[in-house]
Amino acid sequence: MESQKVSKSYQAFPMNGGDGQQSYARNSMYQRRGTDITKNIIRETILEKLDLETLPQNSSDTFRIADLGCSVGPNTFFTVQNIIDSVDLKYQSQEYNKDSVEFQVFFNDHAGNDFNTLLKSLPEDKQYFAAAVPGSFHGRLFPESSIHVFNSSYTLHWLSKVPKEIVDKNSRAYNKGKIYFTSEDEEVAEAYSAQFERDLESFLNSRVLELVPGGIMILIILCVPPNSLNRFEASVNIIGDVLVEMAKKGLISEELVDSFNIPIYVPTSEEVKKLIKENGNFKIEKSELLFRLIDNDTYQIDAHSSSMHLRAAFEGFFKENFEQDTVDNVFVQFEKKLASESNFLADPSSKELGELFIMKRK
């Protein structure tokens, strides 16, 4: 048996733990909204596409679900419940006795995730056996053919590490004075895109072994339409500007800013489809773009909530590189800058979107 040793090259970027004001649990409304939108699509697809012969059919069988990159909840609980309800419906539609089937749910995230908070907040009336699984989803996490439904929502944009070329002073992709890239920084963009390609490849190669034949993998991948304004890229580059200004004022070292880069890549929908096809292990049963227009009528967005959202997602990563005072200052300055660019916040072309992929083993 192959060793399950976690490679040192995997970096972990946990969401903010606990349930305080700056926690992920209280600042993940974007993700929640994505969950609401996709609830029905997932339900329909499970009813339509889950293979009957893969469903456990007697009481000694277990139906296993895994949520990869679950963070600390509560979104993961809603998603998992929707999957269970959908599978229940599938059983009913086929007139199986669903009461004889037991569900086991695996909540996965990096070992640095705040599993204590997650496990203490499990729904009291949950109808499943729960387990937490630590480790990077870029490697193996589960025994062979053991999971019936995989879910992973808005997680695959996190790279397993910052591409090494962009912190190498001798590389053409060296990303001096920036913490991210725009489409104009060709070499840097290419290094990021190559890292995303390697990471998605190792993710898919692990999952194809772990999924039961006929099982379903549901991925929502953050992506952008080509050549459109990328809100994430724009926001992160504003944080980059804040850091560069702080370095100029001598508040932090310039070298630290040069070596600091955000390990995220937001691909285009076409890019993801091409990579899945090239990998060859999975067949896309359904894909659907989930536009999330920034629309003040349906979803209040302002500089403060936007900054809190990014802070909840990124603070852990920032804290690995900067002092707490610096991190606090960065997000205060970021919110100010964001507020002064209200056009950006209101711009109807500033889209965030995800693409939902429902896949099966080939």
Added chain:
Amino acid sequence: MESQKVSKSYQAFPMNGGDGQQSYARNSMYQRRGTDITKNIIRETILEKLDLETLPQNSSDTFRIADLGCSVGPNTFFTVQNIIDSVDLKYQSQEYNKDSVEFQVFFNDHAGNDFNTLLKSLPEDKQYFAAAVPGSFHGRLFPESSIHVFNSSYTLHWLSKVPKEIVDKNSRAYNKGKIYFTSEDEEVAEAYSAQFERDLESFLNSRVLELVPGGIMILIILCVPPNSLNRFEASVNIIGDVLVEMAKKGLISEELVDSFNIPIYVPTSEEVKKLIKENGNFKIEKSELLFRLIDNDTYQIDAHSSSMHLRAAFEGFFKENFEQDTVDNVFVQFEKKLASESNFLADPSSKELGELFIMKRK
């Protein structure tokens, strides 16, 4: 499917988390020594008693092990590794290709356990897929017929709750001015023993459903020879004396001491055997007394280490009832009292022992 709702009547008593000076991780040498002693017995029994036909025999099968009441490590990792090595040997002895079998290990403890510390300290070279399972082992934790080997070492003396009679002022078992009992307190002792009986019953009824046919359950249960000096009982009653003295000095309220009781029952070996027999779900394949004579030649025992050991195990429970200052004071006073009773520490008749039971489903 039955709801897995955790009953409010289960109380959780987590070991001290983290890896600081007063952590369970650094003060569980007693338990570790128990592990060393029993290592060979477990290995031999697995080789002898594990049914070949229950072993997964191709790569899509998984061998599942669960450690119940795992705390934060590292003892749980040694125990689990010993079980895996033993199962490996069993495969080899039968000339199966063990490389094709994957192991999955479930680490269980109460939801209040410090799973973050546990999951961060998983051995880097572990040869298994790890998962943490929160919840009381007095109820269901796993799907039906899903576990091949259960292990639980020195955990079943923890009751699911303090017996309600002993905190009821109108009961004959009301335990005023004490936090535990001696063999002379008949009604109180009986209330404790009845609670242990109910708890062991619900433990066994849950496990029989979860164990695969032919699987093995390894329990080490803390117990004492009848009528011998019970070190645990003696130590806890010394802590009780400390609390009563503090109440007399007005440092804590008398009422609080009256309502405070230790939810632990240390049965005799005969008592456990009788209960397992009456339950009727399991057949004892092997049982062995593990005497742990307090012997200064082989194991250094002094007031300080004895006090640190009890503190690591009980501080969490004390902190639910008393202020941190009070808890600190209690253990300082306890250590002093213990040091002044050096006869007790050196008494060769002051035995601690466990009984190892290896059981299979009937």
